[in-house]
Amino acid sequence: MESNAAIDRLSALAQPGRLDVFRLLVRAGPDGIPAGEIAATLGLAPNTLSSQLTILVHAGLLTSTREGRVIRYAARPEALSELIVYLMEDCCGGRPEICRPVEEAARAACCPPAKAKSRKAVRA
Amino acid sequence: MESNAAIDRLSALAQPGRLDVFRLLVRAGPDGIPAGEIAATLGLAPNTLSSQLTILVHAGLLTSTREGRVIRYAARPEALSELIVYLMEDCCGGRPEICRPVEEAARAACCPPAKAKSRKAVRA
DNA sequence: CTGACATTTCGACATTCGTCGAAATATGGA
DNA sequence: TCCATATTTCGACGAATGTCGAAATGTCAG
Numbered sequence: 001m002e003s004n005a006a007i008d009r010l011s012a013l014a015q016p017g018r019l020d021v022f023r024l025l026v027r028a029g030p031d032g033i034p035a036g037e038i039a040a041t042l043g044l045a046p047n048t049l050s051s052q053l054t055i056l057v058h059a060g061l062l063t064s065t066r067e068g069r070v071i072r073y074a075a076r077p078e079a080l081s082e083l084i085v086y087l088m089e090d091c092c093g094g095r096p097e098i099c100r101p102v103e104e105a106a107r108a109a110c111c112p113p114a115k116a117k118s119r120k121a122v123r124a
Numbered sequence: 125m126e127s128n129a130a131i132d133r134l135s136a137l138a139q140p141g142r143l144d145v146f147r148l149l150v151r152a153g154p155d156g157i158p159a160g161e162i163a164a165t166l167g168l169a170p171n172t173l174s175s176q177l178t179i180l181v182h183a184g185l186l187t188s189t190r191e192g193r194v195i196r197y198a199a200r201p202e203a204l205s206e207l208i209v210y211l212m213e214d215c216c217g218g219r220p221e222i223c224r225p226v227e228e229a230a231r232a233a234c235c236p237p238a239k240a241k242s243r244k245a246v247r248a
Numbered sequence: 249c250t251g252a253c254a255t256t257t258c259g260a261c262a263t264t265c266g267t268c269g270a271a272a273t274a275t276g277g278a
Numbered sequence: 279t280c281c282a283t284a285t286t287t288c289g290a291c292g293a294a295t296g297t298c299g300a301a302a303t304g305t306c307a308g
Contacts, residue, residue: 003140011138013211014131015296027214029222036254048297050256069254069305077222080211081229087137087204088233090151098153098201099234105205106230109212110223139266160284172267174286193275193284250308257302264295272287278280 001086005060009083012059017044018052022061025075032065032074125210129184133207136183141168142176146185149199156189156198 013019020042025032033041039049053073056062061079065072084106092098137143144166149156157165163173177197180186185203189196208230216222 003143007138007140007143010134010143011295014135014138016127016131017296019127019131019134023211023213026212027217029215029217029219034254035256039255045298046255047257047299051296054256066305071255077215077226080208081226084204084208084226085229085233087147088150088230089147091153091201091234093151093153095153096234102201102205102208103227103230103234105208106212106227109209110215110220110227141266158284159286163285169268170285171269171287175266178286190275195285252307253305255302255304258300260299261297262295263297265293267291267293269290270288272285274285275283277282 001082006083006086008059009061009079012055012061015052017042017048018056021049021052021073022056022075025062025073026077028074030074032063032072034067034070034072036070038073125206130207130210132183133185133203136179136185139176141166141172142180145173145176145197146180146199149186149197150201152198154198156187156196158191158194158196160194162197 013022021038024038024041035049035053036046038044038053039046042049044052053062053064057064057073059079061076062073063076065074084102088099088102091102137146145162145168148162148165159173159177160170162168162177163170166173168176177186177188181188181197183203185200186197187200189198208226212223212226215226
């Protein structure tokens with residue numbers, strides 16, 4: 001990942017409205033949410049949201065899909081992967097224990113402690 | 125982590141100079157680097173760098189330690205962990221495969237593919 | 249084709265942000 | 279105490295950014 005792209009992604013996320021949008025869409029999963037619904041959920045003016053969505057898409061954080069007269073936006077998880085890799089590049093010169101916590105944070109955030117479901121569903 | 129803190133960290137990183145500083149310090153490890161040396165390495169004016177360092181410290185991304193007349197700055201890895209957790213919160217509603225790539229990216233960035241050292245050091 | 253709805257584009261505004269020169273502070277050594 | 283060095287603070291300037299109203303675009307239904 002290039003420095004410019006990283007800056008674009010970071011500054012795209014560094015704004016309350018856009019951060020909310022991104023996190024909402026992360027929670028929404030691959031199906032995403034139509035622009036109008038995002039605006040309603042977060043209480044943003046449609047035109048303001050439109051600018052923000054443009055910025056997020058242009059930064060590679062979101063994808064957009066037209067469905068009739070609705071446009072559906074979804075988070076792009078790889079955007080985060082790439083950003084993390086860029087930020088942590090060469091973080092531990094042979095001393096993995098230094099950045100191990102970051103690695104574990106990613107796992108914890110993704111799939112909370114497996115929630116004691118140790119009986120059977122774990123294998124899935 | 126709170127929304128405000130996340131915004132502070134993201135916008136602190138969303139600027140070429142500060143992003144360079146942070147990545148340099150991530151690579152430098154726990155010992156960090158004196159302000160003057162950072163300025164020299166990245167070609168930044170001392171006063172400009174000082175503002176940037178203040179912002180990074182205030183955002184919780186860096187720590188500073190006085191050593192005589194030198195002030196040593198170091199990256200704070202947990203700042204990244206917390207940020208990642210905040211961004212990915214509830215990312216996969218029961219579908220771990222969605223954000224697994226992010227998790228693996230963190231591992232890959234931290235400790236590159238173990239570099240074929242499969243002979244012995246691997247167990248460490 | 250016309251009307252209704254979802255979304256975007258345009259233009260203007262105030263605010264925020266990064267940078268720089270100059271001056272101030274803090275620390276160590278003579 | 280006085281000087282040199284490392285770093286920070288102050289003040290001002292131009293550039294970039296977020297928000298909003300109004301108008302335009304695109305899409306579906308009749």
